[in-house]
Each structure stands twice: as structure tokens, then as C-alpha cells.
Amino acid sequence: MVVEKAQAILGKVKFFLRLRRALLALSASLFFELLLFQILRALGLPLFPPAFFGAALAPAVLAFLFPLRFSRAIFWASRRLLLGSKLPGLAAALSRKNTTFLAALLEDLLPRWSRLFVPEAFALLPALLLCGLLLLPLPSPRISEPALSAVEAVSIQIESAPEEKSATSSSARVEKEIPRFPPGTSGFSPYPLLLAGLFGEEMTLEEALRRLSEEEGLLRRLAELLGHASGRPGSEEIAQEVAEILSSLRPDLKQALSQALAPGNEDFEEAQAIVAAALEGLSNLQREAQGAEREEGGEVALGTGGQSEVSGEFREPHGEILLDEEAQAQMRKELEEAQEGSGLGAGWEQGEPVRPGVPEKRDVEAEPVLTAVRPGEGSWRTGVALGLPGENPGEEEGFFQIPPHEVEILLRERPLPPGLRELVRRYFELLSGGE
Amino acid sequence: MERKDIDRAQEALAALESAISTVIVGQKDVIEVVLWALLSRGHVLLEGVPGLGKTLLVRALSRALGLSFSRIQCTPDLMPADILGTNVFSEDGFRFLPGPIFANVVLADEINRATPKTQSALLEAMQERQATVGNVTHALPDPFILLATQNPIEMEGTYPLPEAQVDRFLFKAEVRYPEEKELVEIIRRNTEGEGLVLPEPVLTREEVLLCQRVVREFPVHEEFLSYVAKLVLATHPGARSAPPAVQKYVLYGASPRGGLALVLGAKARAFLSGRFHLELEDIQRAFRPALIHRLILNFRAEAEGVTPWQVLQEVWEAVPPP
Numbered sequence: 167m168v169v170e171k172a173q174a175i176l177g178k179v180k181f182f183l184r185l186r187r188a189l190l191a192l193s194a195s196l197f198f199e200l201l202l203f204q205i206l207r208a209l210g211l212p213l214f215p216p217a218f219f220g221a222a223l224a225p226a227v228l229a230f231l232f233p234l235r236f237s238r239a240i241f242w243a244s245r246r247l248l249l250g251s252k253l254p255g256l257a258a259a260l261s262r263k264n265t266t267f268l269a270a271l272l273e274d275l276l277p278r279w280s281r282l283f284v285p286e287a288f289a290l291l292p293a294l295l296l297c298g299l300l301l302l303p304l305p306s307p308r309i310s311e312p313a314l315s316a317v318e319a320v321s322i323q324i325e326s327a328p329e330e331k332s333a334t335s336s337s338a339r340v341e342k343e344i345p346r347f348p349p350g351t352s353g354f355s356p357y358p359l360l361l362a363g364l365f366g367e368e369m370t371l372e373e374a375l376r377r378l379s380e381e382e383g384l385l386r387r388l389a390e391l392l393g394h395a396s397g398r399p400g401s402e403e404i405a406q407e408v409a410e411i412l413s414s415l416r417p418d419l420k421q422a423l424s425q426a427l428a429p430g431n432e433d434f435e436e437a438q439a440i441v442a443a444a445l446e447g448l449s450n451l452q453r454e455a456q457g458a459e460r461e462e463g464g465e466v467a468l469g470t471g472g473q474s475e476v477s478g479e480f481r482e483p484h485g486e487i488l489l490d491e492e493a494q495a496q497m498r499k500e501l502e503e504a505q506e507g508s509g510l511g512a513g514w515e516q517g518e519p520v521r522p523g524v525p526e527k528r529d530v531e532a533e534p535v536l537t538a539v540r541p542g543e544g545s546w547r548t549g550v551a552l553g554l555p556g557e558n559p560g561e562e563e564g565f566f567q568i569p570p571h572e573v574e575i576l577l578r579e580r581p582l583p584p585g586l587r588e589l590v591r592r593y594f595e596l597l598s599g600g601e
Numbered sequence: 602m603e604r605k606d607i608d609r610a611q612e613a614l615a616a617l618e619s620a621i622s623t624v625i626v627g628q629k630d631v632i633e634v635v636l637w638a639l640l641s642r643g644h645v646l647l648e649g650v651p652g653l654g655k656t657l658l659v660r661a662l663s664r665a666l667g668l669s670f671s672r673i674q675c676t677p678d679l680m681p682a683d684i685l686g687t688n689v690f691s692e693d694g695f696r697f698l699p700g701p702i703f704a705n706v707v708l709a710d711e712i713n714r715a716t717p718k719t720q721s722a723l724l725e726a727m728q729e730r731q732a733t734v735g736n737v738t739h740a741l742p743d744p745f746i747l748l749a750t751q752n753p754i755e756m757e758g759t760y761p762l763p764e765a766q767v768d769r770f771l772f773k774a775e776v777r778y779p780e781e782k783e784l785v786e787i788i789r790r791n792t793e794g795e796g797l798v799l800p801e802p803v804l805t806r807e808e809v810l811l812c813q814r815v816v817r818e819f820p821v822h823e824e825f826l827s828y829v830a831k832l833v834l835a836t837h838p839g840a841r842s843a844p845p846a847v848q849k850y851v852l853y854g855a856s857p858r859g860g861l862a863l864v865l866g867a868k869a870r871a872f873l874s875g876r877f878h879l880e881l882e883d884i885q886r887a888f889r890p891a892l893i894h895r896l897i898l899n900f901r902a903e904a905e906g907v908t909p910w911q912v913l914q915e916v917w918e919a920v921p922p923p
Contacts, residue, residue, distance in 0.1 A: 237824050241923045251822070254923075255878025258820035266602055267820055270877040 168268040172260045175275065179243050179253060182282050184230045191229035193289035195222040200296035207300075247277040378452050382445065384411050388423075389441045396434040419444055496583070602814065607877075610812045613804045614640075614873055617665050620800035624661040625654055626790070627783035634774040634866075634890045635662060635748065636873060639809070640816045641865035643771025644727050644747040646712075646762075646894060653776045654787075655750045659708040660799060662748075666809060667802030668705035669742065675715035677760075681722030685732045686739070697734060702726050705742050705806075712749040713759040720766055723747065727769045744809050764853075764897060771862045772887075773894035812872075819868040821879050824923040826864065829884065833860045835916045836896060844919040846912045850902035855895035862891035881922050888917060 199222050206213050244253035252271060259267040388411045395404045408427065412420050419440070426437040574591075582590075614636065621632050631647070635658065638645040647655045656672070663670030673684055686700035701707065702723070712720065726732050730741045749770065751762075779787060804812075835842045837854030847854070866887030871879050889910065896909040 237822075238923060240822075241824060250878070251825075251880045252878050254822035254824065255820060258822040258878075262818075262820050264818060264820055266604055266607060267818070267877050269604055270607065 168265050168272055169260065169263065171272055172256055172268050175272075175277070176240075176253070176257055176260065178279065179240060180234060180236055182279055183234055183236075183239050183243055186282055186286055187232070187234075188226040188230035189283070190286055190289055192222060192226035193286075193293055195225040196290075196293040197296060200293055200300065204296060204299055243282060247279075247281050249275070249277060253277075375452065378448055381415065382448050382452070384414055385419075385441050385445050385448065387411060389438060389445070392434055392438045392441065395432075396438070496585075602811075602818065606811055607815055610808060610815055611872065611875055613808050614812060616803040618873070620665040620803050621658070621661050623800055624798075625658050626786045627779050628654065628658070628776060631658065631774045631776050633870070633873070634772045635659075637866045637869040637887070637890075638748075638772050639666075639744065639746050640812050640869040640872065641771055641862075642744065642746075642813055643862065643865065644749070644769065646749050646751060646767065646770040646773045647776055648751045648753055648773060649776030650754060650778070651752060653778065655748075655776055656708060656710060659706060659748045663706035664799040665802060666706065666804050666806075668744070668806060668809070670706045670708070671701040671704035672708045672710060673701050674710045675712050675719065677714060677716060679715045679719045681719050682734075684719060684722050685726070685734055688735055697737065697739065699739065700732070702732055702747075703739070703741060705744055705746070707745070707747045709747060709749040711752055713751050713761055715760065717760055717763065720760065720762060723749075724766055724769060727766075744806070744813065767894050768856055768858055770894065771858075772866060772890040774890055775893075816865065816868050816872055819872060819877075819879070821864060821868065822923075825867075825879055825884065828920070828923050829860050829863045829867075831920045832863065832884075832888070832916060833857070833892075835920050836892065836913070842920060844915040846907070846915040850898050850905075850907050850912055851896055852899040853897040855892050859892045859895045863887055866891050885917070889913065 196219070199219055203213060240253050240257055241251065244251055247253070252275065256268070256271045256275070259271060388408060391404050391408050391411070395401060395408070412423055412427075415423070422440050423437055426433050426440060618632065618636065622629075625632060635645055637643075639662070647658075649655055659672075660670060673679075682700065684700050684702050686698050686703065688695040689698050690696075709715075709723065712723075726741060726745075727747055730743070730745050732739050732741060752759075831842060833855050834840045835844065836847060836851065836859070837843060838848045838851045840847075840854075843851075843854075863884060867879055867883035870883045870886055871877075874883075892913055893909050896912060898907065898909060898912070901907075902912075
């Protein structure tokens with residue numbers, strides 16, 4: 167009887183010692199697994215599947231099954247249970263089958279088994295705390311914005327509902343990479359600056375539109391006169407009227423047409439081509455400016471800006487650097503058409519691969535010159551010379567300085583699709599803008 | 602052995618301790634060690650200056666046990682036959698006349714005054730519990746306990762006990778000088794009234810033998826035995842576990858009898874405390890009386906004034922308990 171009772175007590179001691187060891191192993195393995203999980207989660211790295219947490223049980227099982235040095239562990243257990251060395255004495259009496267001593271030792275032996283676990287139970291606390299952290303959402307890892315985002319020159323303000331914008335990853339990239347209007351300038355319209363560069367003086371949008379309309383009339387009349395002059399060369403009336411019209415045109419057109427109609431060396435065909443191109447460019451510019459005034463909605467087409475909250479906002483074609491496949495195909499098609507259809511407009515020799523690059527300094531030929539100023543330009547762009555890095559400014563040869571608005575002129579001179587135009591614009595922006 | 606026997610034995614021992622304390626003032630440690638020796642079937646070497654009550658203690662013990670008592674006053678002219686006995690010729694032939702060694706409780710006073718030859722006569726009695734006289738071996742009575750006293754200050758004309766004989770004493774009890782309060786009580790008891798009165802017997806011989814049997818059967822865990830063995834081995838200068846003090850000052854360490862003494866003393870203490878299991882404290886209390894007389898220190902220790910107890914303290918600290 168006493169022998170069985172003693173054996174039962176010692177058996178319980180063995181079991182609880184193993185259980186305690188397993189508990190400690192489980193706490194440690196769970197803590198480290200959860201810690202690793204949290205670290206991976208914070209760094210945005212791929213997480214291991216939840217089933218992996220089941221691996222935390224393996225050390226616990228091993229710890230439970232691993233042989234126990236009971237002869238020493240019983241001393242520790244006896245002290246922890248506040249029994250002194252009673253349990254080892256019980257084990258010694260049991261080993262000698264001394265029932266007299268067993269009975270005496272079992273008389274008042276009432277161990278409180280919870281004492282074996284009390285401090286160790288708190289070892290689970292760190293693991294539980296980490297578990298609790300898992301329930302809390304972590305902030306999204308910050309990705310440092312590219313240097314481009316420091317550029318304040320904004321060509322477009324993306325609007326529309328967030329769900330449309332985030333519909334595709336390319337849209338998200340568009341949203342990320344498209345320069346935006348500086349804060350506080352959401353109502354900014356680029357066209358006054360654009361047209362101010364075109365006419366060489368600052369004016370409001372309405373005034374600019376009026377001037378465009380006037381110029382259009384003048385150019386149409388000039389086209390008629392040139393048509394008559396080609397049939398009747400040397401007519402003084404026509405020459406006088408042409409001179410009057412030229413004096414009213416904006417400086418760049420005036421210069422180009424004056425060269426084409428130099429006395430004694432008139433090239434009426436070239437002059438007509440210049441006027442035709444100018445008319446086309448004017449109508450495009452007029453249309454876009456009027457569109458910015460009128461329209462408030464509409465989808466973001468390729469190379470065109472997004473919606474604008476403020477009416478009159480120009481949806482500057484932005485032409486993201488990274489275009490999706492459809493846009494790239496469209497752009498290639500337009501480029502090929504431009505290359506084939508216009509001897510002057512493409513800017514490259516026929517057959518030459520399309521490439522963005524620094525445009526050569528040359529006289530404007532034939533194509534309408536539409537000076538444009540990048541929206542968002544202000545005092546910070548004053549004096550910035552566009553050019554390839556490393557080139558020494560001031561040298562006459564091998565280096566040229568292009569004011570930003572002339573970049574626009576050059577870009578619009580060629581019938582480039584808006585996407586490619588934006589690409590080149592961004593290229594020059596990277597070279598000089600905001601750095 | 603039944604539980605009631607054990608309970609009876611424990612009660613009797615408590616009464617014995619109390620009875621001795623009525624005669625001996627203070628000296629609780631010494632009384633404890635003597636009782637350990639009694640329960641362990643061992644012998645005790647009492648070391649102390651004269652007049653501290655060593656002889657009185659033994660007399661009170663023997664009286665309280667109701668056992669026979671004899672005293673041997675060792676002198677340089679003491680012969681072995683004076684201790685063991687001798688054969689005398691009588692009308693019926695030679696008759697063995699037993700010596701004072703044939704008693705339950707024997708006091709060998711100032712044993713270091715006896716010659717080595719006489720001292721060696723006690724060896725067989727202490728170890729074998731028998732005495733050989735001539736070619737006849739005579740068994741000593743049971744229980745048998747030898748308490749020898751030794752004066753640590755008078756070394757002239759003395760014969761220090763050989764290590765072999767010292768090793769046969771299970772414990773060595775150091776009788777200290779009484780404190781003021783104790784001394785006042787001693788003086789009062791011995792100068793007033795009828796003087797000292799020895800206690801009445803509180804134990805029978807059978808009860809003493811029962812107590813001794815209980816202590817022998819007292820269970821001790823293997824880890825405790827291992828711990829005691831490590832302690833004994835650590836007293837040897839060549840052992841890996843020996844602390845620096847042992848390697849520096851000890852010539853010879855404790856013999857295996859030291860381990861026996863340690864375990865028996867711990868068991869006896871546990872039993873006297875009313876427990877049925879051994880505690881580390883029991884081993885700790887028995888450590889000094891069990892081993893203090895078994896270390897042989899070298900000349901360097903003597904020159905530097907290092908005592909055996911200082912070395913033993915380092916041994917205790919060096920060996921981790923279970």
C-alpha cells in the first residue's frame with residue numbers, strides 16, 4: 167500500500183518534471199518563431215505559412231520524451247515543492263522497500279504540484295505578447311521615392327476615384343511617377359505660361375486664346391496671299407500685305423517666314439509649308455486650351471493627363487516613362503506614321519531608329535513652332551540650362567543651352583505622339599530639374 | 602521493526618538528551634556528537650583542556666543509558682594488560698580477568714599519555730569489539746562505545762596518537778571553554794545543594810540497540826552518498842576536485858572511514874531531529890566532527906598556522922551539493 171502510494175507520488179514528480187521541461191521548450195521555440203515572423207512581417211519579406219508554427223511543438227515533444235536525470239532532478243523538485251529533501255528520502259526508502267520509513271515519510275506528504283510550474287508558466291508571456299502583436303496591423307514599409315519625385319515641375323494632376331487609379335499596377339506606377347503640381351497650385355493652368363512663351367509676353371488664358379484666334383486669322387490670310395504670290399511673283403501689293411501680316415505675327419514665325427520670303431530669294435513653297443504647319447499647331451493648341459477650359463472629366467488616355475478638379479485645368483499629356491504594352495504599340499505606330507508621312511516632322515532621318523535624345527540645335531523648319539513652358543516652372547527654373555551632364559556651359563562649340571520653353575517648341579515641332587513627347591520632356595527634366 | 606518502535610526510540614533519545622543536559626551545562630554540540638557516536642556504533646575522541654566536564658559527560662551518559670561504565674586513566678606506565686585484562690592463575694587454572702575495556706561505556710582519559718603499545722591495545726577493541734588476551738579472543742559487550750579524552754596543551758611527556766588509531770575514532774568533538782553564563786551555572790551547581798546528581802536511566806540496553814538499528818536502516822539517497830564521496834575525495838591533494846588549499850597544505854586526506862562517519866553522523870542527526878529523511882544540513886553539521894581529525898597537514902600548513910578546519914571549509918565550498 168505504502169509502496170504503491172510512494173511509487174505514485176514519484177511517478178507524478180517525473181511526469182510534472184517532463185511537462186515543465188516541455189513547457190519551457192515550447193515557450194522558447196514559440197517565442198523565436200513569432201519573433202522571426204514579426205521581423206519578416208515588418209521588413210515586408212515573404213512570410214512562412216501558419217502551419218510552420220506547428221513546428222514549435224517538436225522541441226516540446228522532444229523535451230518531454232528526452233530521458234530525465236531523475237536522481238538529481240528529484241532534489242530540485244523537492245526543494246521547489248518546499249519539502250526539503252523529503253522526496254529523495256522517499257525514493258531512497260522505496261528503493262530499499264523499507265515500508266516503515268515509507269509510511270513515516272508519506273504521513274504528512276502533501277505536495278502542491280503547481281509550485282513546479284509557477285515561475286515557468288510566465289515564460290509563455292513573451293510568446294503571448296508577440297502573438298498579440300501579430301493581431302496589430304503593421305505600417306506599410308516605406309519605399310524611398312525616387313529622385314524624380316523631388317522635381318516640382320508638375321505636368322498633370324491625377325484625379326479620379328482611388329479605386330480606378332489602383333486598378334492596375336501600371337496605373338499605380340503612373341500615379342507614383344507622374345510629377346504633380348506643387349501643393350497649393352492645384353488651380354494652376356500651364357497655358358498662360360505656355361502661350362506667354364509663345365508670344366513672348368505674359369497674358370491670361372482668355373487673352374491668349376484671343377491672340378491665338380487673331381493669329382489664326384492672320385495666318386489664313388497670309389496663306390491666301392502666298393498662294394496668289396506664287397502665281398504672280400513680284401506683286402507689290404501682295405508683298406506689302408505680306409509684310410504687314412508678318413509684322414503682326416509672333417517673333418519666331420516672323421523670323422521663319424522672313425527668311426523664307428527674303429527679297430530676291432523667295433521660296434513660296436517653303437513659306438506656305440511654314441504657314442500650314444503653324445496653322446495646324448495653332449489649332450491644336452487652341453483645341454487643348456479650350457478643352458482645358460471646358461472639360462472636367464474624361465478618362466486618362468494614353469499620354470493625356472487625368473481629371474482635374476478645377477475647370478480650365480490643362481490636362482497636360484504626361485506620358486509616363488514606363489508605358490504598358492498597348493501604349494507602347496500605339497506609340498510605335500504613331501512614330502512610324504510620323505516618320506513615313508512627314509519629311510520634316512519626325513526629326514530623324516528616315517529609317518533611323520527612334521530615340522529620345524538631346525535635340526540638335528538647328529533652325530526651326532517648316533513645322534509649327536509651339537513654344538510651351540513646362541507647367542510648374544517658376545523662378546527655380548530660371549537660368550537652368552538643359553544639356554547633357556558634364557558639358558561645360560559657355561563654350562560656343564559642342565554645347566548648347568536650351569531654355570525649357572524651347573524644349574517644348576522643339577518637342578511640339580515634331581509630330582510626336584504625346585507619350586513620346588512626355589518621355590523626352592521627362593528626360594530633360596531629370597537632367598536638370600530639381601537637382 | 603515497526604513504526605511504534607521507531608517512535609519509542611525517538612522519544613527515548615529525546616529524554617536521554619534532556620537528561621544529560623541536566624548535568625552538563627552547555628556543550629550541546631559535544632553531547633550531540635556523543636549521541637551520534639552511540640547511535641552509529643562508533644567512538645569519540647574528546648579534545649579539551651582539563652576541567653571542562655569531559656569525564657562527567659561520559660559518566661552522565663552511561664548513567665542515563667543504564668549501561669556499565671569504566672574509566673581508564675592513561676599514564677605512561679599503563680600496560681595493555683591493564684586495559685584488556687589478564688589471565689590469572691587460580692585454583693581452577695588460569696582464569697581470565699577482564700580489564701576495564703569490558704564495559705558498555707569506556708572512558709580513556711588522556712589517552713595521549715599512554716604509550717603507543719598501550720594505545721595499540723585499544724585498536725582491536727575499538728575496531729573489532731573484541732580483545733585478544735593470549736590466544737583467546739573475548740567479545741566486548743554490546744553496545745560498546747569508547748570515549749577518549751585528549752589534552753591539547755600539555756604535549757610534554759605525551760605520545761600523540763598514531764594516525765591509524767586516530768582514524769578509528771568516528772568523531773572528534775572539541776570541548777570548548779564555557780561562556781560566562783554557562784560558567785556561572787557550573788559554579789552554582791557544584792557549590793550549592795547536594796552538588797551534581799547524575800541522571801537516572803532513561804533508556805534500556807534494548808532501546809539503545811533498537812536506536813542503533815534504526816540509524817543503520819535509515820535510507821539515504823544515492824546522490825547524497827555520491828556527494829559524501831566527493832567531499833572525502835576532495836580532501837586528497839592529488840584529486841582533481843581538490844581545492845587549492847588541499848593541494849597546498851594537506852599531506853594525506855581523509856580515509857574511507859571519513860565517508861562512513863559523515864553518513865552515519867548525518868543519519869543519526871536526522872533521526873535525533875525527529876525526521877525520517879536526510880537533509881543537506883545534517884551532512885553539513887556532521888562534516889567537521891567526522892573529518893577534522895583525519896586530515897594530515899604538511900609542514901607548510903604548520904609553519905603558516907593553517908588549521909584543518911580552514912582547509913575543510915574550502916573543501917565544503919568546492920564541492921557542489923545535489
